[in-house]
Amino acid sequence: MVGIGIVLLFLLAQATNNRELYERNYGRLFILNVVVAGLLLLVIAWMGLRLFSRLKRGKFGSRLLIRLAAIFALVGFLPGLLIYVVSYQFVSRSIESWFDVKVEGALDAGLSLGRSTLDVLASDLAAKSRAAANQLADTSQAGVPVAMERLREQLAANDLILWNANGQLIASAGQSRFQLNPERPSAQQLRTVRSQRSIAVVEGLEEGVPAALNNARIRAIALVSPSSFGFLGEPRFLQVTQQLPPTLVANAIAVQEANREYQQRALARDGLRRMYIGTLTLSLFLAVFGAILLAVVLGNSLARPLLLLAAGVREVAAGDLSPKPVLQGKDELGGLTRSFAQMTQQLADARAAVEKSMGEVDAARSNLQIILDNLTAGVIVLDPQGRILQANPGAERMLRAPLPQGASLAAVPGLESFGASVQAQFDDYRGERLQRGLDHWQQSFELHAPPPPGAGSATEALTLVVRGAEMPAEASGRQAHLLVLDDISEVVSAQRAKAWGEVARRLAHEIKNPLTPIQLSAERLEMKLAPKVADAERALLQKSVRTIVDQVDAMKRLVNEFRDYARLPAAQLQPVDLNALVADVLHMYEREGTEAATAQAPMTLELDANCPPILGDAMQLRQVIHNLLQNAQDAVEGAEHREVCLRTQWSEATRRVRLIVQDTGPGFPESILKRAFEPYVTTKAKGTGLGLAVVKKIADEHSARIDLKNRLQDGAAAGAQVSLSFVVAA
Structure with missing residues (x-):
């Protein structure tokens, strides 16, 4: 409907320029425009009912559509009504004044003024051209180009051309320098110049307004007389072209066109009045209805992106960052929906990146915590x-x-x-x-x-x-101090044990050598002196020699223990049945003499039948078991309840076999508990302190973990426990 109305309005406007066409078709054109306007009115009413229905249903965008329709209608109707009233008054009351005698006289005076102005400009340019030709008359052939450039600047001309008598180009300055074939003056013009010495012509005004604005110019041609000193010299012609000011050209053409149109309109004043009033009325009618229709259409196009954005905002607010629909239009609202969709996608990507980064940070923190914990x-x-x-x-x-x-x-x-x-x-x-x-x-x-x-x-x-x-402040967010602690107690103990081993080796070497001569010398003294002394002195001699021999034997045993600790051989690891080895060692204790067996504390044996063979040196393990049993027997000596327990235990979780020796003695003092595995640390009056040191050294040779602690009962020490954990044989 809008398209049909625009076509009809265009035809009506065309008819206003043709009085006969207008008078012949005005009635039909007017009726067709009224029909189109009525149909537009029905469409607008139908769309208004739809808007009212949408508003009653509370659909999003209804109020915006109604507001936009009202705004567009008011914007189109009120200015149009104002222009219509003013135009109607102007046309109906003032159109006669357009055809006043004063107006006609003003148009004639304007035409005369334009012609006079152009004639003055042409005459002035012709006079300046003659003066320039006179300056070129005395100019040598080589200096002509420079002189022409200087003259072009003085004359404010667009182009200067110097022709010979045959109409051939000699020199040029200005725009003609870039033309291959400049326009030549006609033969008639050259003859006129010879007789009048100069002419000036206004060109381009008859080409129409757009072309005249660029091509309207004054062309002046002046005769360049030969030099008074030259014989055989031929005349030359200086052509000067100057562009007319566009404003002057436009005004001259406007006055000319206005005068022509005035003469045409003056013939049909009454018809012109009806044409304008009818055109204004229909234009207002179509403009108002078209504005209302356009308001509804544009409002709908504005509401659709807003509906998409509103739905998308609600989804984003609810945490839904799934891809959002977009409009494919190229306007700003379509771009806004695309930007919103891109923003949502970027938010989704950013959230995914943050979740990934948080996961990586948590994993790194967890890994770091695991490393720190272990x-x-x-x-x-x-x-x-x-x-x-x-x-x-x-x-x-x-x-x-x-x-x-x-x-x-x-x-x-x-x-x-x-x-x-x-x-x-x-x-x-x-x-x-x-x-x-x-x-x-x-x-x-x-x-x-x-x-x-x-x-x-x-x-x-x-x-x-x-x-x-x-720690650097930027690493933790605040200033902090870092402490790293290493327990070197075992290292110190091992160094101490190594030092004691070296001492033992040297003592064994230095002390053992003089012991045998001392013992032999004492026995020789007894053998030589005993027959020569009285009985009383003989008994004293024998007792003294026996004391020397016993102490030498004790020192030999001590030296042998030093030697054994310092030169303990490397373990030859082979599969060993620990249960059988423990039973064999315990059987040796049972076969000792009756008096010794009576003095021993009762020993309990608890063997785990599931124990697999372990990797060990049978000879060294015998020594370990013997030392532990001997220490346990010494610990329970004098105790009220005397008992020694020997136990083996298999751990499926750690894949190790434990050997445990427990006693019911007083336990270890606090000062001894931590250093019990160091050489010469003992609480026994007759002990050397090498038993547990040898056990520790053998355990290290077997890669066995050794543990020493007091057994507690009601918070008090109720004995000691030594356990070794061995690796099973493959």
Whole structure:
């Protein structure tokens, strides 16, 4: 309907320019436009009912559509009505004034003024051209191009051309330099110039308004007389072209066209009035209805993207970042839906990336926590005030104390002096770092820590190597101190055992050599002097010699033990049935003399029949079992309840076989418990302190774990327990 109305309106407008066509078809055109306007009115009413129905249903965008329709209708109707009223009054009351005598006289005066102005410009350019021709008359052939450029600037001309008498180009300046064949003056023009010395012609005004604005110009041709000193010289012609000002051209053509149209319109004043009024009325009618229809259409096109955006915003607010539909239009609203869809996709990608990064961070944190939890070294992170920020299980196991976050290290029970020493080390480290550029400090500490659970009440003497450093603030978000703890108690014990082995080797070498001569010399003295002395002196001599011999034998046994500890041979590991070996050793104890068997404490044997063979050296394992049984028998001597238990145990989980020896003695003192495996550490008056040291050395040769602890009963020590864990044979 809009298209038909626009075509009819165009035909009506065309008819207004043709009085006969208008008068012949005005009635039909008017009726067709009224029909189209009526149909548009029906369409608008139908769309209004739809809008009202949408509004009653509360559908999103209805109020926006009604508002847009009202705005567009008002914008189209009110200005159109105002223009219509003003135009109607202007046409109906003032059209006669257009054809006033004054108007006609003004148009004639304008035409005369334009012609006079053009004639003045032409005459002026002709006079300037003659003067320029006179300047060129005395110019040599070589200086002509330079002179023409200078003259073109002086005349403010667009183009200068110098022709010879035959109409051939001699020199040019301006736009003609870029033309292969410039327009030549006609022969008639050249003859006129010879007679009048110059002419000026206005060209291009008859080509129409667009072409005249660019091509309207004044062309002046002046005669360049030969030099007064030249004989045989031929005349030349200087052609000067100057563009007319576009404003002057436009005004001249406008006046000319207005005068022509005025003369045409003056012939049909009444018909012109009806044409304008009818056209204005139909234009207003179609414009108003078209504006309302356009408002509904545009409002719908605006509402669709907004509906998509509203639905998408609700979904995004609910956490749904699935791909959103978009409009394929090229306008801003279509671009807005695409941008919203891209934003939603970017949000989804960002959320996926964040979830992936969080997963990676959690995995890295979990891996780091697993590494920290399984480190044998202790790791503690402290703030500058000494409060615990983080500690791994290794540190708690090493220090035998819980390390809660936020608590001061110096306030943990049992670690008061350790925490204070660590804080003092950090205070000293700050000053030394600034002066000497240190990146960490290291210090060893002797720490008396509680024993592990089930190991009795005795404290353990630990030797710790502690390294401290400051963590960068940007790495943790705040300044922090890092502590790394290593328990070197076993290393110190091993070094001590190695040192004792070296001492034992040297003592065995240095002491054993003079023992035999001492014993032989004492026996020789007894043999030589006994027959020569009285009975009383003989008895004293024999007693003294016997004392010397017994002490020499005791020293030999001590030296042999030194030698055995220092030169313990490497273990020859083979599959060994531990149950059979234990039973065999225990059987030897049962075959000892009656008096010795009576003095021994009762021994209980508990063998696990599921124990597989272990990797071991049978001879060394016999010595281990013998030493442990002998220590247990010595420990229960004098106790109220005397009992020794020997047990084997198979662990399916760890794939190891344990050998356990328990006694009901008083247990180990606190000062001995941690150092019991060191040489010459003993509580027995007649012991050498090498028994458990040899056991420890053999256990190390067999890669066996050895454990020593006191058995507790009602919080008090009720005996000792030594256990070894052996690797099974493949």
